[in-house]
């Protein structure tokens with residue numbers, strides 16, 4: 626069933642949905658941006674239809690709804706602990722196709738990784754349904770088409786936003802009840818078919834090429850440019866790394882809570898081991914690790930897809946203007962150079 630709503634009608638539907646769901650969508654936070662007088666757009670619970678930001682891509686990804694930047698896992702005292710409580714009310718998230726595809730990657734990492742399921746992720750993820758926001762085309766950092774993440778059929782309903790309302794297609798019948806008495810319409814969701822930015826995935830199937838790429842001078846550029854701030858991974862739709870911190874209450878170190886806190890492979894010390902040993906102690910090495918994880922290692926392990934959905938948020942947030950699409954282009958150039966050298970040497 627399809628509906629065509631004006632803003633007042635969309636508000637009534639949202640009110641009805643909110644009786645059964647916590648509804649999350651991209652929302653504007655004025656003057657909380659990186660520079661003075663700039664805004665930030667991030668996911669939050671919405672109460673009014675006009676709060677939903679649909680023309681611009683959110684600065685921060687949808688993953689924060691399911692996996693907040695920090696969350697309490699359990700509370701402890703000297704000899705016992707109690708697991709933190711999970712919200713019980715289901716969650717409806719308005720998300721673009723790339724964001725829904727990114728959540729599938731998070732599912733693979735947290736809930737299907739070598740037979741281990743993350744309890745805290747799974748209990749939250751089990752509450753989530755998606756309302757697919759038809760994408761208006763993103764911006765010049767998007768390359769979802771190159772990554773095959775421009776389309777999805779994982780949604781309970783689809784929404785095309787208009788200045789004066791919204792068109793809605795219901796895919797999961799139980800959602801029709803929230804639209805009782807609303808005007809019927811005709812709407813079929815459309816997907817972005819072409820981005821301004823295109824990315825060619827490097828062919829890294831040859832181990833010798835990968836080993837040569839590891840030592841390639843291209844990574845040294847990032848020793849100077851990347852300040853290892855980690856903004857790119859916090860904004861990334863698919864990055865999942867975290868650390869844990871114990872927070873003691875008052876003077877008693879044996880009573881407190883353990884929190885999971887977002888971490889970043891781009892920050893110095895992320896991989897530090899006993900004896901101060903670090904595997905990747907330069908910004909360039911850390912960049913290489915991230916890029917190869919996104920465009921080779923993840924797929925080699927999970928056999929499903931690459932770990933990047935081409936949302937472009939990392940490029941958008943980087944204070945040094947490091948573009949992931951330009952970096953992948955450089956990897957392609959380096960790979961071609963390595964292959965040509967190998968061919969010359971008859972390898």
Ligand code: SF4
Nearest residue numbers: 861933934936937939
């Ligand atoms: S690496 Fe960049 S473009 Fe790819 S999913 Fe993460 S934020 Fe989006």
Ligand code: SF4
Nearest residue numbers: 851852854855857943
């Ligand atoms: S946001 Fe930019 S400068 Fe910061 S760690 Fe990522 S690539 Fe480096």
